[in-house]
Structures are given as structure tokens and as C-alpha cells.
Amino acid sequence: xxxxxxxxxxxxxxxxxxxxxxxxxxxxxxxxxxxxxxxxxxxxxxxxxxxxxxxxxxxxxxxxxxxxxxxxxxxxxxxxxxxxxxxxxxxxxxxxxxxxxxxxxxxxxxxxxxxxxxxxxxxxxxxxxxxxxxxxxxxxxxxxxxxxxxxxxxxxxxxxxxxxxxxxxxxxxxxxxxxxxxxxxxxxxxxxxxxxxxxxxxxxxxxxxxxxxxxxxxxxxxxxxxxxxxxxxxxxxxxxxxxxxxxxxxxxxxxxxxxxxxxxxxxxxxxxxxxxxxxxxxxxxxxxxxxxxxxxxxxxxxxxx
Amino acid sequence: xxxxxxxxxxxxxxxxxxxxxxxxxxxxxxxxxxxxxxxxxxxxxxxxxxxxxxxxxxxxxxxxxxxxxxxxxxxxxxxxxxxxxxxxxxxxx
Numbered sequence: 111x112x113x114x115x116x117x118x119x120x121x122x123x124x125x126x127x128x129x130x131x132x133x134x135x136x137x138x139x140x141x142x143x144x145x146x147x148x149x150x151x152x153x154x155x156x157x158x159x160x161x162x163x164x165x166x167x168x169x170x171x172x173x174x175x176x177x178x179x180x181x182x183x184x185x186x187x188x189x190x191x192x193x194x195x196x197x198x199x200x201x202x203x204x205x206x207x208x209x210x211x212x213x214x215x216x217x218x219x220x221x222x223x224x225x226x227x228x229x230x231x232x233x234x235x236x237x238x239x240x241x242x243x244x245x246x247x248x249x250x251x252x253x254x255x256x257x258x259x260x261x262x263x264x265x266x267x268x269x270x271x272x273x274x275x276x277x278x279x280x281x282x283x284x285x286x287x288x289x290x291x292x293x294x295x296x297x298x299x300x301x302x303x304x305x306x307x308x309x310x311x312x313x314x315x316x317x318x319x320x321x322x323x324x325x326x327x328x329x330x331x332x333x334x335x336x337x338x339x340x341x342x343x344x345x346x347x348x349x350x351x352x353x354x355x356x357x358x359x360x361x362x363x364x365x366x367x368x369x370x371x372x373x374x375x376x377x378x379x380x381x382x383x384x385x386x387x388x389x390x391x392x393x394x395x396x397x398x399x400x401x402x403x404x405x406x407x408x409x410x411x412x413x414x415x
Numbered sequence: 416x417x418x419x420x421x422x423x424x425x426x427x428x429x430x431x432x433x434x435x436x437x438x439x440x441x442x443x444x445x446x447x448x449x450x451x452x453x454x455x456x457x458x459x460x461x462x463x464x465x466x467x468x469x470x471x472x473x474x475x476x477x478x479x480x481x482x483x484x485x486x487x488x489x490x491x492x493x494x495x496x497x498x499x500x501x502x503x504x505x506x507x508x
Contacts, residue, residue, distance in 0.1 A: 342483070382471050382478050395464045398486045402463065
């Protein structure tokens with residue numbers, strides 16, 4: 111503390127002296143003085159604005175720290191921080207630490223209480239998905255990012271809000287998915303047969319034929335769609351996911367439920383390799399063709415009809 | 416036993432008489448994975464799927480040994496010229 115004061119005092123003296131038109135030409139002196147005036151508050155709190163100690167450099171850090179203390183005890187006492195409209199600015203205002211946060215809309219109505227391991231990122235996501243509901247946010251940093259600690263902080267705030275208003279925040283009501291990012295549920299891979307121990311009454315060719323004709327998009331891949339076991343299959347799954355088309359996948363390596371599929375499919379489609387992508391009953395091709403169509407932007411058309 | 420780059424090239428040359436052909440063994444010489452870039456007049460008026468089928472058919476024998484064949488380009492000479500030209504202008508830009 112002593113060093114800090116001794117360091118800052120000459121600076122403040124300099125700032126102070128510039129208020130006096132000592133050696134300055136008459137025109138520049140008032141200008142300089144004018145710019146200095148806001149800083150003159152630094153005379154009262156010199157360390158904050160003049161000493162760039164890492165610990166104190168961002169006064170937001172201080173604010174967060176003070177928020178932590180009050181927030182974890184009470185929601186009503188946490189400072190309300192306006193959400194900046196620019197996504198980039200959100201990380202300047204909110205910390206990327208873990209904790210509990212409460213989102214308020216423009217009329218200061220509590221919309222949602224959530225927990226996050228990166229508050230700034232979560233606020234940015236909410237702001238992007240439901241900007242009209244994200245006016246300001248109260249946060250409570252939880253230093254221990256343990257799930258139980260986070261949940262406890264969340265419970266504390268929820269209970270406080272419910273006790274005060276008798277209501278659960280709208281966004282926290284069950285069935286409300288406004289705030290929860292639902293990861294798109296990955297479909298299960300299709301199985302062509304009930305299992306290799308069962309005798310088929312129709313041929314595998316017929317099963318393939320019916321599947322590709324009755325389903326708009328089918329991808330025969332190596333491995334499951336959630337864990338493809340070959341780079342080409344992985345790429346195909348990635349492309350289909352990024353295009354966002356609804357498709358079925360069949361794991362040609364699944365010998366339990368798709369026994370003999372690889373050889374039969376190669377003959378059926380007259381195509382020697384996997385993956386194979388069918389659209390409206392027709393083979394589009396493998397990874398190379400799909401990639402090339404994807405790069406040329408031709409896939410949207412392909413999936414339209 | 417894998418397939419040599421030369422085998423792939425000679426089969427493709429014999430069956431598709433390409434005006435440009437580039438075969439790369441991407442399996443570090445063990446002959447299991449290849450990428451093929453091929454330009455042929457025989458691709459004229461054919462869809463990409465059919466062109467790939469032609470390449471696959473030309474390599475039917477080799478494919479029994481090859482684990483992965485990636486056809487990066489299967490174009491007609493005129494498409495090839497266009498692509499080369501646009502690549503050049505892009506490089507110049």
C-alpha cells in the first residue's frame with residue numbers, strides 16, 4: 111500500500127498542477143485542465159485510476175468480487191448489470207467464471223435463473239437467442255465450479271425469488287425451453303433386421319430398397335452417427351448435420367443387426383465403398399461427391415424436393 | 416499386398432484415356448489409400464455419380480486391394496480449363 115501511494119502521489123500532483131495555467135499557453139491550458147477534471151476524482155481514489163495493478167486494473171473485477179459476496183447470500187442485493195447490445199462487449203462486462211445468474215427483461219421482470227461455468231458465454235448465448243428478454247443480469251460468481259456448489263447457489267436464488275414473489279421465473283418453469291439450449295437429439299441409427307439370430311422373411315435387398323425409397327435421406331455409414339468409425343463417414347455425418355437435413359443412418363459395421371449389409375449394399379448400389387448416401391431412393395454417392403456438392407452449395411437443392 | 420500408384424495410373428489411362436491424371440498414394444507407400452484427380456473427355460454429359468462409377472469400374476481389380484480411394488476431381492477437359500483459369504485469376508488477385 112505504501113509503495114502504491116508513493117507511486118501515485120507524483121502523478122496526482124502533476125494532474126493537479128495542470129489545473130493551474132503555470133507554464134502553458136493560455137489556450138491549451140484550459141483544454142488540458144478540462145480533460146483532467148474527470149480524473150481529479152482520482153485524487154480521492156488514486157490507486158484505482160492511476161495505478162494499473164493487475165489485481166485492480168479492471169474495476170469490473172472488483173465489482174464482480176463485491177457481487178459475489180452479496181449475490182451468494184441474496185438475489186435481491188446483487189447488483190444489476192445491463193447487458194451490452196454488442197456480443198463482443200458482453201465479455202467485458204461479465205466474468206467468464208462459473209456461477210449463478212439471473213436474467214431480467216426490459217421491465218425488470220425476472221425471466222430466468224441459470225448456472226454456468228462461463229457466465230459471460232451463457233449471457234452472450236441468451237442475448238443472442240432471446241434479446242428481448244435479456245436487458246440486465248445479476249450474477250453471483252461461485253468460486254468452486256463443482257456442480258453441487260453451483261446447484262446450491264441456484265437453489266438459494268430460486269428459493270429467495272419464490273419466497274418473495276410466490277412464483278417460479280417464467281423461464282425456469284418446466285416445459286419452458288426458451289433458455290435451455292437443447293442439443294439436437296441425435297437419432298438412433300436404423301437397424302435393418304431384428305438381429306442375426308432371426309431368419310428374415312424378406313431379402314436384405316428388399317429391405318434396403320424399401321428403406322431408401324421410403325426415406326428421403328439415408329446415409330449408410332461405418333459406425334454410428336454419434337461415433338462414426340471412419341473419417342469419410344464422419345465427414346458425411348458432419349455435412350448432413352451442418353446442412354440440418356433430417357436423415358436416417360445405418361451402421362454397415364453392425365453385424366448383429368445389419369448382418370451382410372456391406373456386401374449386399376455394394377451390389378445393390380453398384381458402389382464399392384462406404385459411406386453411401388441415398389436421397390429419394392437414388393444413390394448420390396460417397397464422401398467425395400457429397401463433399402464436392404456441399405462445397406459448391408448444391409446440397410440445399412438436392413434435399414429440397 | 417497393396418497396389419502401386421503405377422498400376423492405378425495405367426488402369427485409368429487404359430480405360431478412360433485421361434488428358435490429365437494425378438494419382439497420389441496417401442498411405443505412405445503401402446498402396447492402401449489413393450487420391451485421384453482425373454480429367455477425361457469420357458466424362459462429358461455424365462453426372463458426378465456416373466463419373467465416379469466409371470473410375471471405380473476402371474479400378475475394379477485394384478479396388479479389391481485398395482482400402483480407400485478418394486476421387487478429388489473427375490472433370491471434363493473444358494471444366495478442367497475453366498477451373499485452372501479461375502484458380503489462376505484467384506492466385507493473381
